[in-house]
Amino acid sequence: MATHSNSTQTGTATVGRDWLSVALVLGGVLLLYYVVPMLSLFLSAPSGDIVARMTDPTVVDSAITSLLSASISTVLATLFGLPLAYWLARTDGLVTKVVLAIAVLPLVLPPVVSGIVLLTVFGPGSALGAAAVAAGFPLTRSLAGVVLAQTFVASPFVVVTAKAAFESVDRTLEHASRSLGKSRVTTARRVTLPLAGPGVLAGVTLAFARAMGEFGATMMMAYYPRTMPVQIWVAFIELGLDNAYPVAILLVVIAAVALLVLHTVASNPWA
Amino acid sequence: MTLELSRLHTSYGQFECGPIDLKVDEEVLAVLGPSGSGKTTLLSLIAGIAEPDSGSILLDGRELVGRPLEDRHVGMVFQEGALFPHMTARENIEYAAATGEHVADLTSALELEGVLHRKPASLSGGERQRVALARTLATDPDALLLDEPLSSLDAPIRKRLRDELYSLFESLDIPILYVTHDQRTATALGDRMAIVRDGTVEQVGSPSAVLTRPTSRFVARFTGNENLFEGTVTGRTDDGVTVRFGDVQFRTAVPEANTFAVSDVETSAVPEAHTSVTVCIHPSQVEVRPPTAADGDRTGNTVTGRVARWLNEGSGYRVEIDVDEGLTFTANVRPPTFERLGIDVGSELQVLIPPASIHLIPDRTGR
Numbered sequence: 001m002a003t004h005s006n007s008t009q010t011g012t013a014t015v016g017r018d019w020l021s022v023a024l025v026l027g028g029v030l031l032l033y034y035v036v037p038m039l040s041l042f043l044s045a046p047s048g049d050i051v052a053r054m055t056d057p058t059v060v061d062s063a064i065t066s067l068l069s070a071s072i073s074t075v076l077a078t079l080f081g082l083p084l085a086y087w088l089a090r091t092d093g094l095v096t097k098v099v100l101a102i103a104v105l106p107l108v109l110p111p112v113v114s115g116i117v118l119l120t121v122f123g124p125g126s127a128l129g130a131a132a133v134a135a136g137f138p139l140t141r142s143l144a145g146v147v148l149a150q151t152f153v154a155s156p157f158v159v160v161t162a163k164a165a166f167e168s169v170d171r172t173l174e175h176a177s178r179s180l181g182k183s184r185v186t187t188a189r190r191v192t193l194p195l196a197g198p199g200v201l202a203g204v205t206l207a208f209a210r211a212m213g214e215f216g217a218t219m220m221m222a223y224y225p226r227t228m229p230v231q232i233w234v235a236f237i238e239l240g241l242d243n244a245y246p247v248a249i250l251l252v253v254i255a256a257v258a259l260l261v262l263h264t265v266a267s268n269p270w271a
Numbered sequence: 272m273t274l275e276l277s278r279l280h281t282s283y284g285q286f287e288c289g290p291i292d293l294k295v296d297e298e299v300l301a302v303l304g305p306s307g308s309g310k311t312t313l314l315s316l317i318a319g320i321a322e323p324d325s326g327s328i329l330l331d332g333r334e335l336v337g338r339p340l341e342d343r344h345v346g347m348v349f350q351e352g353a354l355f356p357h358m359t360a361r362e363n364i365e366y367a368a369a370t371g372e373h374v375a376d377l378t379s380a381l382e383l384e385g386v387l388h389r390k391p392a393s394l395s396g397g398e399r400q401r402v403a404l405a406r407t408l409a410t411d412p413d414a415l416l417l418d419e420p421l422s423s424l425d426a427p428i429r430k431r432l433r434d435e436l437y438s439l440f441e442s443l444d445i446p447i448l449y450v451t452h453d454q455r456t457a458t459a460l461g462d463r464m465a466i467v468r469d470g471t472v473e474q475v476g477s478p479s480a481v482l483t484r485p486t487s488r489f490v491a492r493f494t495g496n497e498n499l500f501e502g503t504v505t506g507r508t509d510d511g512v513t514v515r516f517g518d519v520q521f522r523t524a525v526p527e528a529n530t531f532a533v534s535d536v537e538t539s540a541v542p543e544a545h546t547s548v549t550v551c552i553h554p555s556q557v558e559v560r561p562p563t564a565a566d567g568d569r570t571g572n573t574v575t576g577r578v579a580r581w582l583n584e585g586s587g588y589r590v591e592i593d594v595d596e597g598l599t600f601t602a603n604v605r606p607p608t609f610e611r612l613g614i615d616v617g618s619e620l621q622v623l624i625p626p627a628s629i630h631l632i633p634d635r636t637g638r
Contacts, residue, residue, distance in 0.1 A: 175320050176353040178340035180367040180410050190366070194357050 038252065045245040053246045062231035063250060069146040069227060070154075070211035076147070077155035077207045082200065085159045086188065089166035100163075107156045114152055115220025122148055122221070145222030153217050154210040158203040165199020165267070166192060198267035205266055209258040213251065272297055272331050274317070274414050274446035279326035281316060288312050288470035290326060295414075295446035301461025301478070302450045305493065309470035310450040314416045317448065318347045330413055330446075346412030348420050352403035354391040360402045361387040368409035377405040380439070397428040404439070415447045421456060433459055454494055458482065466490045483553050484630045491551050491632070497601040498552040504542050504631070511626060512542060516550050517598045521572040524626035542631060549632040556628035557602035559590065561612060562619040571623045576600065578618050581609075592620055 053059065088100055106114060122139040123129045132139045139145055169192050177187040193200070215229035226234065228247050235243040273296050280289030288309045293300070304310050315321040317328055319340035328335040335343050354363050360383060361374075368374045378384055381401045391399055400420050407415065421429045421436075437460055440447055451457050457464050458478040466473040466481060466489075474486045485491040491499055502516030511523040542548060562575055576594035588604045600622050604614065612620065 170353070172349055172351075172353045173355060175318070175340065176347070176349055177355070177366075179318055179320075179343075179345065179347045180406065181341050181344070182366075183341055184339075191355055195355075 041245065041248060041252065045242070045249065050246050050249065053243075054250065056246075058226070058231065059246055059250075062226045062228045062247060065143065065146065065225045066212055066228040069143055069150055070208055070214075072143075072147045073150035073154055073211040074158075074204060074208040076151045077158045077211075078204050081155050081158035081203070081207075082162055085162035085200075085203075086166050086192070088159070088163045090171075103156055103159045105156075106152055107160070111153055111214065111216025112220060115149060115217035118148060118152055118217060118221055139221075141222050141224050143222075143225060146218055146225065146227055149217035149221040150211040150214045153214050154207040157206040157210055158200075161203030161206060162196065162200045165196035165203070168199065169195045198265070201266035202262055205258050205261050209255060212254055212258075272413055272445050273329075274448070275327075275329040276317070277327050277329075279316060279323050279328065281312065281321060281323045286312075286470065288316075289323070291470075291472055293465065293472060293475070295448060297444045297446060298462040299440050299447045299449055299460055300475075301457035301464045302448055302467055303454060303457040303464055303493075304452065304467030306452060308467045310452075310467050311418055312470070313467065314347065314418050314448065314450055317414070318345050318416055319343050344410070344413040346407035346410055346415045348400070348403050348407050348415070348417040350418045350420065351423060352391070352399040352420075354394075354399060354403055354406070356391050359388055359390055360394065360398075363391070363402055364406045364409050367406045369411070373409055373411075374405075377408055381405050381435075395428075396424045397432050400424070400432060401435075404436075408443075412445065414445050415443065417447070417449045419451050422451070422453070429456075436460060466493060468493075483556065483628070485551060485632065487632065488549055491549075496551055496553050498550075498554060498557065500550040500598065502548050502550040502631075504544050504546050504548055506544050512544070512631075514548065514550055514629070514631065517594075519572075519574055519594070519598060521550070521624065521629055522626045523629040523631065542633060547634040549634065551630040551632055552600070552624055552628060553630075554589065554601045554603045556624065557600055558623040558625075559592070559602050559604055559608065559612065559614075560621040560623055562621050571625055572629070573621055573623050574600075575619065575621050578614055578616050578620060580616065581614060588614070590614060590620075592622055594622065 084099075084103065088096060088103070109117070119140070120126060121128060122132070122145070124133055124138070124140060129139050137144065139148060173191055173195070174187050177191045178184065182190070213229060214227070215233070218227055218230060219233070223230065228251055232244045232247045232251075235247065273294065275295075276291050276293040278289070279291040280287075282288065286309070291313065302310050302313065312321065316323050317335065319335065319338060323336060326336070330343070330345065335345070354360075355366065358366060361378075364374050364377065364383075364387075365371070378387060381404060383398070383401055383405060386394055386398050386402070391402070394402065403420070421432055424432065433456055440460065449457070449460055461478055463475060464478045464481045465475045468489055474481055474490045476484075481490065482494050482496070485494060485496060488499060500516040502514045505513045505515050505520065507513075508522055508524075511525055513520055513522050515521075558571075574594045576592040578590055579593045579599065580591040582589045587606060588609045590602050590604050590609075592600045592602060594600060602622065612618070614620070
């Protein structure tokens with residue numbers, strides 16, 4: 001910035017015309033709206049008290065349930081999502097569009113509705129649900145129920161993000177690899193996947209973050225065992241806001257770590 | 272090892288390609304054509320990136336149509352190299368190679384030892400293409416396809432790599448298809464040349480035959496042959512015919528035996544009198560002399576004209592000469608001749624065309 005424009009800004013009343021400043025002021029309001037409640041959360045909870053309550057068995061149990069179920073859900077989402085993402089990235093036409101729309105559906109569906117939808121298939125009243133209960137492996141009110149809910153809601157992040165990552169890999173490179181005598185599988189493993197790696201990792205991270213925070217569908221499918229969001233809800237309803245703080249803080253920390261991963265090893269699709 | 276394409280045909284959208292018949296022995300076939308003529312499509316069909324609607328591709332008697340890319344043993348060098356960006360040059364080559372020994376041979380042959388540890392992003396365009404070539408050759412392909420590997424390079428590097436390719440191709444005993452839109456590269460590297468237009472092969476022959484004896488106006492124009500005139504055969508002579516175009520009457524002669532052997536027999540046949548033909552004279556075959564030159568050589572066709580325009584094309588001059596009858600001849604003139612004659616716009620020159628340098632295209636193929 002030259003001194004000339006500086007003097008114009010300070011010397012006259014043209015500051016208001018600097019649209020970048022206006023944008024920052026307007027955006028700043030929103031930014032404060034994000035930051036202030038977050039800081040408020042940390043300030044509201046007396047730190048010594050928080051640490052003590054974080055070791056409470058119900059909190060620890062919910063953390064274990066959440067981490068375990070979100071991990072399983074993420075693995076499932078990746079296992080089934082990556083091939084679908086690859087297929088979507090490498091085909092064209094009406095069928096591809098329809099399949100993509102179906103894959104995105106859970107993203108736009110309200111989570112509670114997702115839960116209801118899942119209950120019609122896996123609920124104790126359904127044929128499949130009843131059979132599973134009879135076999136001693138209930139699909140609701142169990143870790144399996146949590147995983148089913150989380151996978152449904154979180155897996156589209158893997159599909160959509162990984163699809164974009166695969167599409168960014170030049171097809172000529174795949175043709176080159178295959179013309180060197182390498183099979184499709186070898187090509188995908190050694191050329192496409194490494195090149196799409198950061199994008200795929202971003203999708204996996206987003207799916208994990210989404211699974212950790214999943215509440216609506218999980219509530220419907222499995223109130224027990226309690227995940228962290230459900231634990232927050234229960235603590236809030238039964239014991240008041242103060243009691244919801246510890247788990248909420250834990251979840252904020254986990255979200256921050258996910259963001260850190262996105263910005264370092266993965267390619268942040270929104271950066 | 273022979274690569275044989277027969278009745279090969281494909282189409283997508285509005286574009287029709289084929290039917291193409293081509294036979295490539297252990298030689299370099301330069302495939303030359305304007306952009307969008309189907310050159311790359313042709314390579315894609317052979318490599319297996321695209322499948323033809325019909326026809327067959329035989330490599331060493333083995334049918335390639337229907338086989339996946341990876342089972343064809345056809346090496347392809349892509350336009351920009353298509354190196355794997357996450358691997359070093361060495362890893363790129365080793366990815367393809369069956370044995371390490373082979374890698375060492377190739378890297379020394381292509382002078383790549385110094386750059387093996389580098390990733391493609393930090394390689395120059397020429398180095399990238401050499402790595403791509405080494406990677407493809409590391410698989411010991413049964414045929415080699417190259418898709419304009421030099422087109423993205425600067426002129427000096429392109430020329431150097433072209434020379435290197437020439438010696439490399441000499442050492443390979445497999446069919447090589449080299450696609451380019453650059454006539455110089457095609458004539459320099461090709462044992463034979465195929466001119467492609469709108470998805471079909473227009474003419475195949477030795478570079479000199481295609482250049483001096485095109486079978487159609489398109490091939491003539493595309494290979495830089497600007498002297499095309501509508502004419503009529505007026506009579507026969509001992510070794511050729513007389514042909515009239517504008518107010519000029521020229522004598523032609525059947526080309527010498529060696530040119531005759533490689534050019535298309537059909538077009539070398541002497542045409543009947545009164546038939547319409549396209550008279551075709553390559554600018555490099557047009558000689559210019561001072562207007563007062565004594566005509567010692569009675570066999571040549573001479574006509575006098577004035578220079579309308581000239582262009583310095585680097586290695587020579589392109590001179591357009593208006594002859595009295597309203598015809599314009601284009602001549603490639605070597606710099607020493609250009610300077611000796613003091614050529615400029617308006618100067619008078621005698622144009623001399625040897626009878627054997629006049630090529631006649633029968634009008635039924637005239638497009």
